[in-house]
Amino acid sequence: MKFCTLLSTFFTVALTFGVTTAKSHDDDDEFLPDVRRVPMKTFTLQAPFLHDSLHSRWYDFGGDTLVRTDKYVRLTSDRPGQIGFLSSRLPLTAVNFEIIFEFKISGKGNLYGDGMAVWLTKDRSASGPVFGGPDNFEGLGIFIDTYKNNRPGVTFPYIMLMHGDGHTSYSKSDDGKSNEIAGCSARGLHNANQDTRMRITYVKGDFLRVDLQYKEPEKWTQCFRISNPPDLPQTAYLSFSAETGELSENHDINEVEVNMLVATNAELHGQPLTKLTSPPSVVQKKKSGSWFWFFVKLGLLGTAAYFGYKKYLQYQKEKKYSRDAMF
Incomplete structure (x- = not known):
């Protein structure tokens, strides 16, 4: 018994x-099942950042950018009127990819600005009036706006996506509201207690998704996800930029990692990597x-x-x- x-x-x-x-x-396979991540070394950025010639092998720096080889690439310091950028030397040719970068936005006082941007554009980034990057760009820009100019009802810092057609200007007067495809508020991003991270996942013809990690270590929070994202230019360069105005803050990048996304499932082998979030x-x-x-x-x-x-x-x-x- x-x-x-x-x-x-x-x-x-x-x-x-x-x-x-x-x-x-x-549950583990709900986001991108049957996908292998292949590191793209030509877009890797990590300490000590500089090589024997005191230049980065894969990125160019410009403007007020400073490099502290044991810690970070500082696009702008906590001083007014600064602009800094870094841009990949090679175009990102992967059709489907994942960009993960670690960064930190910090400064003294209760007022700070203006913000930083991530670019996937036809032309290599140069200094300009849009968070330190170019206006009238062709491609995608993801803006981390830390100062509210004129956008009621929205909590800042605010992150937004804009598609540039090569002719349309970024609308500073309303903090990009008229340009926005998608966005989210990220209260607590500035002066966070930890280094923050952003993950950009792009699957051509299917979706573009942006996730943030700033509330707790190793915990991702979805910022936004759009279906059928705009196509990238045939040659798209990865760039980062930042800007300060009368108000200022530090904009640091600690590490950049880019992975090509490849289907591993036999049914998807040799086919475009699309509809992977819901393949019946x-x-x-x-x-x-x-x-x-x-x-x-x-x-x-x-x-x-x-x-x-x-x-x-x-x-x-x-x-x-x-x-x-x-x-």
């Missing part, structure tokens, strides 16, 4: 563990497979328990015969 009770408890625990494990596995056939196959292996394991456990129980009965029977023979 005790054995049956133990067996029942064992199966209950096994069933609970199996369902929980399958659910956790599916792949997800259905994955879920069916998870349940299949769950029942296989359950069957093996049941078989082992059955033969164990048979052996237990045989042992009890032999024990009884031995005891009878003694008397």
Whole structure:
């Protein structure tokens, strides 16, 4: 009787563990399932930043940018009227990619500005009036605006996405409201207690997503996600820039990492990496497979328990015969 009770408890625990494990596995794959990340070394930026010739191998620096080789690339210092930028020497040719960079915006006092930007543009970045970068650009700009000029009802710092067609100017008068495709507020980003990070995920024809990490270490918060994002120029350079006006702050970049996204699932092999966030056939196959292996394991456990129980009965029977023979 005790054995049956133990067996029942064992199966209950096994069933609970199996369902929980399958659910956790599916949860892990909700964002970009069946994707391999291939590092693109030609866009890597990390300490000591400079090489033997006192230049970066993969990036050019300009304006008021300062490099502290053990810590950061400082696009602007906490001084008024500064502009700084860095730009990749090679274009980003990957169709689908992920950009992760670690940065910090900090300064003294309660008033600060103006902000920084990330660029994916046809031309290599040069200094300009839009967060230290060019106006009338062609490509995508993601702006981290730290000072509110004229945008009621929005909490700053504010992060927004703009698509440039080569002719349209950034609207400073309303903090880019008329240019915005998507955006989010990021209260606490300035003078955060930790180094902050941004992750930009771009899958051509499917989505563009921006995530932030500034509230807690290793915890990503989605800023925005848009479907069918604008196409990038055939040659798109990755750049960063920053600007201070009458108000100022430090804009530091600590590290840049770029990964090419490649499909690993056989059904997607050799095809464009699109619709990966909701591929019905792949997800259905994955879920069916998870349940299949769950029942296989359950069957093996049941078989082992059955033969164990048979052996237990045989042992009890032999024990009884031995005891009878003694008397």
